[in-house]
Amino acid sequence: xxxxxxxxxxxxxxxxxxxxxxxxxxxxxxxxxxxxxxxxxxxxxxxxxxxxxxxxxxxxxxxxxxxxxxxxxxxxxxxxxxxxxxxxxxxxxxxxxxxxxxxxxxxxxxxxxxxxxxxxxxxxxxxxxxxxxxxxxxxxxxxxxxxxxxxxxxxxxxxxxxxxxxxxxxxxxxxxxxxxxxxxxxxxxxxxxxxxxxxxxxxxxxxxxxxxxxxxxxxxxxxxxxxxxxxxxxxxxxxxxxxxxxxxxxxxxxxxxxxxxxxxxxxxxxxxxxxxxxxxxxxxxxxxxxxxxxxxxxxxxxxxxxxxxxxxxxxxxxxxxxxxxxxxxxxxxxxxxxxxxxxxxxxxxxxxxxxxxxxxxxxxxxxxxxxxxxxxxxxxxxxxxxxxxxxxxxxxxxxxxxxxxxxxxxxxxxx
Amino acid sequence: xxxxxxxxxxxxxxxxxxxxxxxxxxxxxxxxxxxxxxxxxxxxxxxxxxxxxxxxxxxxxxxxxxxxxxxxxxxxxxxxxxxxxxxxxxxxxxxxxxxxxxxxxxxxxxxxxxxxxxxxxxxxxxxxxxxxxxxxxxxxxxxxxxxxxxxxxxxxxxxxxxxxxxxxxxxxxxxxxxxxxxxxxxxxxxxxxxxxxxxxxxxxxxxxxxxxxxxxxxxxxxxxxxxxxxxxxxxxxxxxxxxxxxxxxxxxxxxxxxxxxxxxxxxxxxxxxxxxxxxxxxxxxxxxxxxxxxxxxxxxxxxxxxxxxxxxxxxxxxxxxxxxxxxxxxxxxxxxxxxxxxxxxxxxxxxxxxxxxxxxxxxxxxxxxxxxxxxxxxxxxxxxxxxxxxxxxxxxxxxxxxxxxxxxxxxxxxx
Numbered sequence: 001x002x003x004x005x006x007x008x009x010x011x012x013x014x015x016x017x018x019x020x021x022x023x024x025x026x027x028x029x030x031x032x033x034x035x036x037x038x039x040x041x042x043x044x045x046x047x048x049x050x051x052x053x054x055x056x057x058x059x060x061x062x063x064x065x066x067x068x069x070x071x072x073x074x075x076x077x078x079x080x081x082x083x084x085x086x087x088x089x090x091x092x093x094x095x096x097x098x099x100x101x102x103x104x105x106x107x108x109x110x111x112x113x114x115x116x117x118x119x120x121x122x123x124x125x126x127x128x129x130x131x132x133x134x135x136x137x138x139x140x141x142x143x144x145x146x147x148x149x150x151x152x153x154x155x156x157x158x159x160x161x162x163x164x165x166x167x168x169x170x171x172x173x174x175x176x177x178x179x180x181x182x183x184x185x186x187x188x189x190x191x192x193x194x195x196x197x198x199x200x201x202x203x204x205x206x207x208x209x210x211x212x213x214x215x216x217x218x219x220x221x222x223x224x225x226x227x228x229x230x231x232x233x234x235x236x237x238x239x240x241x242x243x244x245x246x247x248x249x250x251x252x253x254x255x256x257x258x259x260x261x262x263x264x265x266x267x268x269x270x271x272x273x274x275x276x277x278x279x280x281x282x283x284x285x286x287x288x289x290x291x292x293x294x295x296x297x298x299x300x301x302x303x304x305x306x307x308x309x310x311x312x313x314x315x316x317x318x319x320x321x322x323x324x325x326x327x328x329x330x331x332x333x334x335x336x337x338x339x340x341x342x343x344x345x346x347x348x349x350x351x352x353x354x355x356x357x358x359x360x361x362x363x364x365x366x367x368x369x370x371x372x373x374x375x376x377x378x379x380x381x382x383x384x385x386x387x388x389x390x391x392x393x394x395x396x397x398x399x400x401x402x403x404x405x406x407x408x409x410x411x412x413x414x415x
Numbered sequence: 416x417x418x419x420x421x422x423x424x425x426x427x428x429x430x431x432x433x434x435x436x437x438x439x440x441x442x443x444x445x446x447x448x449x450x451x452x453x454x455x456x457x458x459x460x461x462x463x464x465x466x467x468x469x470x471x472x473x474x475x476x477x478x479x480x481x482x483x484x485x486x487x488x489x490x491x492x493x494x495x496x497x498x499x500x501x502x503x504x505x506x507x508x509x510x511x512x513x514x515x516x517x518x519x520x521x522x523x524x525x526x527x528x529x530x531x532x533x534x535x536x537x538x539x540x541x542x543x544x545x546x547x548x549x550x551x552x553x554x555x556x557x558x559x560x561x562x563x564x565x566x567x568x569x570x571x572x573x574x575x576x577x578x579x580x581x582x583x584x585x586x587x588x589x590x591x592x593x594x595x596x597x598x599x600x601x602x603x604x605x606x607x608x609x610x611x612x613x614x615x616x617x618x619x620x621x622x623x624x625x626x627x628x629x630x631x632x633x634x635x636x637x638x639x640x641x642x643x644x645x646x647x648x649x650x651x652x653x654x655x656x657x658x659x660x661x662x663x664x665x666x667x668x669x670x671x672x673x674x675x676x677x678x679x680x681x682x683x684x685x686x687x688x689x690x691x692x693x694x695x696x697x698x699x700x701x702x703x704x705x706x707x708x709x710x711x712x713x714x715x716x717x718x719x720x721x722x723x724x725x726x727x728x729x730x731x732x733x734x735x736x737x738x739x740x741x742x743x744x745x746x747x748x749x750x751x752x753x754x755x756x757x758x759x760x761x762x763x764x765x766x767x768x769x770x771x772x773x774x775x776x777x778x779x780x781x782x783x784x785x786x787x788x789x790x791x792x793x794x795x796x797x798x799x800x801x802x803x804x805x806x807x808x809x810x811x812x813x814x815x816x817x818x819x820x821x822x823x824x825x826x827x828x829x830x
Contacts, residue, residue: 199649216648220694231801232683233631233708233775234614237674239799244684248666255660259652268647269659270694272687279635279685279704279743289694293648328694360648384654386646 013117015406017399020113023057024398027093027109028101037389038101041159042094042134043167050093051171054112054131061115063129070144070181071133071173075115079126079413085189085372087123087409089114090130092364094137097159100391102196102398104135106379110194110402117406123413125189132364133171140164142367147182154178183371190339190412191368194377194405196393198361200384208352208397209404210378211343215359215366216266216293217332219300223269223311225250227320229276229284240282241319244274247286249314250322254290254307264358265294265303290324295332295358333366339375339412346407347377352400361386377404428532430821432814435528438472439813442508442524443516452804453516456574457509457549458582465508466586469527469546476530478544485559485596486548486588490530494541494828500604500787502538502824504529505545507779509552512574515806517611517813519550521794525609525817532821538828540604547779548586555579557782562597569593598786605754605827606783609792609820611808613776615799623767623812624819625793626758630774630781631681631708632747634715638684638726640665642735644691644699655697656734659689662701664729665737669705669722679773680709680718705739710747710773748781754790754827761822762792767815776801792819 030053031038031046040046051073058065063075076086091107111129118127132141137158143149154165154175165175197203202210227243251269258267268291274283290307294300304324311322340356347354357378359365365374379401382392445468446453446461455461466488473480478490491501506522526544533542547556552573558564569580569590580590612618617625642658666684673682683706689698705722709715719739726737755771762769772793774780780789794816797807 197649198646199651200654201651204654218648218695230799231613231776232681232685232706233633233777234612234801235681235775235799236614236616236679237670237681239615239619242670242683244666244687245670248663248670248684251659251663252667255652255657255663264651266648266650266652268657268695268697269663270647270689270696270698271692272659272689274685274687277686279706280633280683281685282683283685291647291694360650361646362648384645384650386649 011410013121013406015113015117015399015402019116020109020399020402021395023109024105027105031095035098035389037391038095038099039097040093040095040099041097042137043158043162043170044160047094048171051131054093054108057112058115058129061112062119063115067172068181069174069177070141071168071171072141072145072181073131075129077127079124080122081124084125085187086126086128087189087412088128088130088191088368089405089409090132090364091193091195092132092135094133094135096136096387098389099387100389102391102393103198103386106196106393106398106401107194110398110405113402114406114409125413134158134164134167135364137164139362139364139367142364144178144181145183146367146370148367149178185370186372188372190336190372191365191374192405192408193363193365194379194401195363196381197378198381198384198386200381201357202355202378202380203382203384207355208400209347209354211340211354211356212335212359212376212378213340213356214295214332214334215363216295217297217300218291218293218328218330219304219326220328221290222325222327223250223288223290224323225286225320227284230282232280232282235282242282243286243320244283246314246318246320247272247288249318250311253310253314257307257310258303261303263294263299265292265299266360267292267303293360295334297332330362333369333374335375336373339373342411343375343377343404343408346411347404349407350400350403352404375408377401377408426825428536428821430528430532430814430817434531435524435814435817436810438524439520439810442520446510450513450804452806453510453514454512455508455510455514456512457552458573458577458585459575462509463586466546469508469523472527473530473544476527477534478530482587483596484589484592485556486583486586487556487560487596488546490544492542494539495537496539499540500602501541501543502604502827503543503545503606503783504820504824505547505779506608506610507547507550509548509550511551511802513804514802515804517806517808518613518801521611521808521813521816522609525813525820528817529821529824540828549573549579549582550779552579554777554779554782557779559593559596560598561782561785563782564593600785601787603787605751605787606780606789607820607823608778608780609794609816610778611796612793613796613799613801615796616772617770617793617795618797618799622770623815624762624769625772626755626769627750627774627791627793628755628771629710629747629749630778631710632712632715633706633708633743633745634719634741635743636705637740637742638665638703638705639738640701640735642699645697647695647697650697657697658701658735659698661729661733661735662687662703665726668725668729672722672725673718676718678709678714680707680714681775682707682718708775710749712747745777748784750790751788754788757826758790758792758819758823761826762819764822765815765818767819790823792816792823
């Protein structure tokens with residue numbers, strides 16, 4: 001059968017590791033800084049130039065290149081089966097200020113490399129290769145596809161100095177027609193994103209591929225601890241209502257509570273401000289942040305309930321009170337169970353070791369989950385360093401990830 | 416014997432409680448603010464006016480009024496014994512911005528009331544009644560008497576907007592001749608200061624008079640906790656080197672360690688800054704203040720040694736490191752043991768209850784301890800509130816304190 005012989009040939013396809021490595025290095029020139037990293041913030045000159053360069057690579061791979069109203073740079077190719085939903089691959093090439101050369105780039109160049117590798121092959125499904133704009137500044141491109149960008153966001157000034165609205169115009173988008181890019185649920189066959197782990201789990205444990213179980217949900221609270229401001233010299237230790245001491249016990253309790261629970265949940269107190277904040281005054285008020293992440297929103301709620309109960313107990317003992325104001329929620333986005341299996345099988349067929357893990361960071365895949373099933377492939381980050389010039393992933397790992405992306409795409413195309 | 420009959424009469428002297436209360440209320444007009452407190456910062460217009468008003472009261476009490484080069488407003492009267500050293504009483508009338516009506520005022524009006532009460536009596540020792548300038552901004556007046564004011568201090572800008580040097584000129588001092596006010600050790604018979612406790616011990620425990628054992632010494636350190644900055648989503652709980660968690664354990668450890676030790680030592684962490692300080696980033700660095708106060712400098716050193724050892728243990732467990740940089744030392748100033756006994760006896764002769772206690776706050780008496788023996792008398796502060804408009808001491812307590820000041824002065828005059 002003709003169809004079978006096509007499958008056999010595609011199953012032997014592998015990415016060009018040399019070409020991929022070369023293109024990663026070429027991309028790193030755009031916005032390169034003295035520190036060895038990049039300043040390629042969304043909508044800045046380096047971002048505009050790099051997007052132009054990628055669109056050339058897409059053209060060379062035989063893709064039909066367009067830029068939608070949300071600034072998504074999309075390279076398309078048709079499938080052989082009439083009416084089949086598109087298989088979508090992509091990531092972003094913008095960076096945080098002072099960023100590194102792998103976050104976003106690996107998934108973008110990996111997708112483009114898959115497109116180049118498949119240039120002479122046919123697929124049943126149409127394929128789309130997408131560079132989403134402004135991931136670091138709010139996932140503008142991917143969220144627009146899901147209809148999640150609010151009009152007021154367009155007025156936010158980004159790190160480039162341009163508002164998101166003006167920035168979209170700079171890269172060929174049209175903020176006035178943002179609604180035109182919306183894609184309803186069920187409009188894609190699948191979305192796949194390759195990305196660096198941004199943690200040290202794969203690197204430390206010597207594993208090749210992370211099979212992402214989902215992008216964790218996030219809740220954040222402002223925590224206010226009220227005690228009594230007092231003179232640090234005249235108030236005996238046993239007559240204090242020291243908001244700093246209570247807050248300290250809270251921070252330690254959050255860490256210990258969440259560490260001791262089974263599961264991969266994490267919780268962090270990253271910000272803490274004591275008032276009045278002088279060395280010779282007992283703080284009467286401390287404000288802190290609390291963030292909890294987990295794959296299950298219900299689980300986040302349960303953990304918060306436990307933390308709050310224990311905070312109240314700390315308050316009772318120390319003559320202070322705790323209040324919590326939730327100011328941020330990001331819904332969890334589980335990946336598709338079937339795609340996880342396909343990623344795992346693909347990786348193992350290449351002789352690579354795998355590990356199932358959550359993604360603790362947000363990604364464009366999170367928005368794309370509103371359109372259809374998503375899968376994410378992680379590769380190791382050296383020491384977990386991320387959003388810094390020292391961010392690093394070995395070229396061999398990048399190529400491994402691109403091969404897993406390719407084989408996963410092909411397996412999904414067959415089903 | 417004539418001498419004896421004089422003693423008998425002076426022993427029956429008491430302050431005029433009505434007059435003292437009236438003058439406390441009059442003084443409160445200078446710099447009065449909407450909140451019911453005062454903004455009478457040193458060298459400001461309200462301070463200048465209030466000092467003028469007090470000098471009038473001194474004149475009315477028959478004192479010889481002068482202002483020395485350090486701006487000390489001094490009312491003198493001679494003693495009957497040739498060559499006897501002066502007995503000195505005093506405090507300050509400047510306030511912190513947004514201050515209250517008792518800190519400094521009670522000791523100043525108490526001293527002036529003693530002068531008025533003694534207007535027709537004779538004493539063996541010469542008496543001096545002193546209003547020290549800029550207590551809140553650095554004890555400039557009293558420290559100048561001890562030769563402790565450094566030339567560069569004169570350039571410091573105070574809350575009034577004037578430098579200390581220009582401020583001294585405003586109140587009749589001469590910063591170019593500051594050295595002329597120096598008084599060597601052994602130049603006074605004694606210095607006595609009445610002051611509000613600025614703590615809640617007397618108020619809470621229902622005692623009338625605090626017999627101050629000394630003004631505590633103070634040491635302050637900058638504490639730096641170094642961990643590793645990391646992504647709050649991608650770094651599992653058991654792979655963190657969270658400087659905030661380590662700092663939190665430090666804060667709790669300091670409190671618990673110092674609380675559990677016998678003695679009246681206190682320790683405070685009043686300032687804490689986490690970097691980078693975002694809800695979604697594990698802090699890699701925390702800087703905090705550590706302050707320890709005790710009547711014994713050696714004891715402060717011992718406590719710090721214990722705290723540092725325990726901090727190192729916290730660092731070992733949490734993968735962080737602690738470093739300490741001492742940036743401030745204020746020497747302890749014990750009061751004179753004999754004067755403590757005299758204060759106690761005087762208070763009890765008036766039917767007042769007493770308690771021995773350290774002064775956790777600094778006072779002009781601390782500088783005066785360089786000149787000769789000092790004694791301090793505390794009266795209750797409502798709920799310990801200090802440096803705020805809500806600062807309050809009952810008029811009866813103010814009068815009690817002034818009577819103890821009077822009887823202590825007279826007892827010392829006899830010896």
